[in-house]
Amino acid sequence: MWTDRQGGVSAAPYDEANVAEHVGDDEAAVTENRRRLAARLGLPDPAGWCWLRQVHGRAVADAAPAAAVSPPEADAAVTTVPGLPLVVQTADCAPIALVSDDALGVVHAGWAGLLDGVVDAAVARLRSVGTGRVRAALGPCIHPDDYEFGRVDLDRLVATLGSSVESRTRQGTPALDLPEAVGSALARAGVDEIVDVDVCTFSSPDHFSHRRDGATGRQALVAVLDV
Numbered sequence: 001m002w003t004d005r006q007g008g009v010s011a012a013p014y015d016e017a018n019v020a021e022h023v024g025d026d027e028a029a030v031t032e033n034r035r036r037l038a039a040r041l042g043l044p045d046p047a048g049w050c051w052l053r054q055v056h057g058r059a060v061a062d063a064a065p066a067a068a069v070s071p072p073e074a075d076a077a078v079t080t081v082p083g084l085p086l087v088v089q090t091a092d093c094a095p096i097a098l099v100s101d102d103a104l105g106v107v108h109a110g111w112a113g114l115l116d117g118v119v120d121a122a123v124a125r126l127r128s129v130g131t132g133r134v135r136a137a138l139g140p141c142i143h144p145d146d147y148e149f150g151r152v153d154l155d156r157l158v159a160t161l162g163s164s165v166e167s168r169t170r171q172g173t174p175a176l177d178l179p180e181a182v183g184s185a186l187a188r189a190g191v192d193e194i195v196d197v198d199v200c201t202f203s204s205p206d207h208f209s210h211r212r213d214g215a216t217g218r219q220a221l222v223a224v225l226d227v
Contacts, residue, residue: 003219019037052071054075060074060118100135111178115153154174179196
């Protein structure tokens with residue numbers, strides 16, 4: 001499930017449903033937002049979920065309930081534990097859910113993580129603990145119309161993921177096509193079944209966007225393996 005910015009208690013610029021503790025929002029508001037999210041989804045106390053300390057790298061955590069006490073430094077997590085919610089938080093980066101027959105993964109994929117191979121690492125780890133075909137779903141993230149990108153780093157991404165990841169903004173300047181980059185990374189990892197919700201965080205007033213707003217909150221991907 002992908003959240004948005006509606007239905008929480010946070011004040012501007014984190015209004016309303018920010019779930020991130022690291023962006024400067026009031027701690028009590030974040031706790032209440034997380035509590036409301038859990039209630040809406042019919043899930044247990046968010047303190048027991050697997051949250052991550054995201055650093056735009058390629059580390060993949062093996063999720064367990066204890067991880068919530070001290071969130072691991074990672075940008076992906078996998079589990080074979082039914083009922084354990086996995087979370088990644090975003091405000092333009094790509095939230096990806098991965099699932100096989102008996103395992104589940106989540107990925108926070110920004111441009112740096114894509115360069116570093118976080119998608120490959122997450123898919124490989126999921127395959128090592130689960131069985132069956134890996135499928136993927138991509139949630140709300142920034143789209144190329146509004147994602148102007150520096151030439152040097154764009155060239156590095158093109159060299160790694162192919163020319164299709166280069167695009168143009170509305171103004172005609174070089175842009176990164178983040179959904180295309182995620183699709184390319186997944187394809188290179190052998191994942192050919194991908195669902196994209198096709199929502200641009202920059203364009204959507206219902207979503208947080210760091211590129212659009214600067215100081216802002218974070219929405220979340222929350223994924224749970226069926227019991």
